[in-house]
Amino acid sequence: IDLSVQVGDKVLLFSQSLLTLNKLEEFLSQRLDGSTSGLERERLINAFNAPNSNAKLFLISTRAGCLGINLVA
Numbered sequence: 001i002d003l004s005v006q007v008g009d010k011v012l013l014f015s016q017s018l019l020t021l022n023k024l025e026e027f028l029s030q031r032l033d034g035s036t037s038g039l040e041r042e043r044l045i046n047a048f049n050a051p052n053s054n055a056k057l058f059l060i061s062t063r064a065g066c067l068g069i070n071l072v073a
Contacts, residue, residue: 001028005057010055010056010057011056011057011058013058014060014062015060024059025059030048030059031059032044032058032059032064033060034061034063034064049072058071
């Protein structure tokens with residue numbers, strides 16, 4: 001992950017386990033799961049998609065992120 005971010009890539013990390021996402025979130029930032037409100041979900045996606053954004057890593061639960069999300073790098 002560090003190497004990908006250092007070279008300017010963006011990373012999507014999917015997990016079925018919310019416990020795993022909780023642990024990873026302690027060290028990382030952007031996260032989307034079933035409890036994320038619609039407005040917050042849109043804000044997170046827009047922040048990740050913004051060309052000059054510092055958001056480089058997005059944690060996504062497989063249930064919440066399986067449909068209707070357009071994330072680009």
